Amino acid sequence: MVCAVLVWCLxxxxxxxxxxxxxxxxxxxxPQSALPPGSTQPSQPVASSPGxxxxxxxxxxxxxxxxxxxxxxxxxxxxxxxxxxxxxxQQQSAEPRTDSGLVITYDVRVEKxxxxxxxxxxxxxxxxxxxxxxWTGTGxxxxxxxxxxxKADLHAYLATPKTTDKLCxxxxxxxxxxxRNGDKVVLNAKRWAFGAEAYGKDVTNYRRYLVNHEFGxxxxxxxxxxxxxxxxxxxxxxxxxxxxxxxxxxxxxxxDDD
Numbered sequence: 437m438v439c440a441v442l443v444w445c446l447x448x449x450x451x452x453x454x455x456x457x458x459x460x461x462x463x464x465x466x467p468q469s470a471l472p473p474g475s476t477q478p479s480q481p482v483a484s485s486p487g488x489x490x491x492x493x494x495x496x497x498x499x500x501x502x503x504x505x506x507x508x509x510x511x512x513x514x515x516x517x518x519x520x521x522x523x524x525x526q527q528q529s530a531e532p533r534t535d536s537g538l539v540i541t542y543d544v545r546v547e548k549x550x551x552x553x554x555x556x557x558x559x560x561x562x563x564x565x566x567x568x569x570x571w572t573g574t575g576x577x578x579x580x581x582x583x584x585x586x587k588a589d590l591h592a593y594l595a596t597p598k599t600t601d602k603l604c605x606x607x608x609x610x611x612x613x614x615x616r617n618g619d620k621v622v623l624n625a626k627r628w629a630f631g632a633e634a635y636g637k638d639v640t641n642y643r644r645y646l647v648n649h650e651f652g653x654x655x656x657x658x659x660x661x662x663x664x665x666x667x668x669x670x671x672x673x674x675x676x677x678x679x680x681x682x683x684x685x686x687x688x689x690x691x692d693d694d
Contacts, residue, residue, distance in 0.1 A: 513551040515625050517611070518598035522548050525584065526558035532578035533566040540654075541582045542590040542621075547599055550625050557594055564647045569690030571648065577655065590654055592621045600624045613676065614646060616653035623650065632676040634684050644686035645675055652688060 523545035532539060544558035558581060565579040566572050572579065582588050593603055597611035603622045604615035614624045623646060631642035648671050660672045662682035669675050669682035 512629050515629050516549055516596050519547040519549045519596035521599055524548060524554045526554045527584060528555055529583035530562045530581040532580050534572055534578050536575050537578040539580055540577055541580045541588045542592055543582055543588040544592045547595045552594060561592055561647055564644050569687035571688050573689030590619050590621055594623045594625055594628060597624060597626050614650055616650050621650045621654055634675050634679050641686045648686060648688055
């Protein structure tokens with residue numbers, strides 16, 4: 437009996453000592469992190485928004501087309517959706533029509549298979565750019581159409597929708613609009629042929645707008661908004677998309693469309 441009591445007392449004594457000498461946890465200690473020291477838990481993925489679809493810089497291009505574009509099936513030339521990607525280059529040259537301003541040289545190419553004569557297109561573009569209501573009228577620039585074998589600062593292309601997309605990449609034109617991409621001024625043949633809702637059936641003035649707008653990008657201008665109800669739309673406003681209360685205007689230095 438005495439031995440049993442002694443054994444029991446010894447066991448209790450050892451237990452008390454062990455409890456008293458146990459290691460105390462440090463303040464604030466918790467479960468160890470699976471991340472290395474100094475690391476933080478990555479944040480949760482953020483849901484995409486519709487605006488994330490275009491992951492390219494703000495494009496130097498013309499605006500998106502109106503949802504209410506004129507009925508392209510009623511009249512006008514047939515514009516193929518895609519072409520060969522080869523071009524006919526204009527042969528004639530034309531001097532600037534003013535003596536003041538920096539000379540910008542350019543040439544013109546029309547994609548093979550389109551129903552437009554390249555020299556007629558080049559003549560139209562040159563008349564637009566050298567009109568006193570165009571960029572020439574500011575006195576800062578003048579435009580020279582250079583012939584074969586001559587160096588050009590800019591190259592104007594009239595191209596099918598699919599070729600326009602390729603020439604404008606990585607800018608997104610969606611087969612519908614035009615752009616300025618580097619030294620290329622790319623005019624979508626679909627817009628050249630049919631215009632946009634803001635200009636109705638007036639394709640002539642829409643072409644003036646289109647040329648002035650895209651060459652305006654080449655001169656360094658970006659998009660702007662309508663300055664106020666009833667005012668002439670700035671040439672760098674996205675008039676293909678709509679007028680937002682402004683009046684249509686195809687010119688940088690004037691506001692009549694005669």
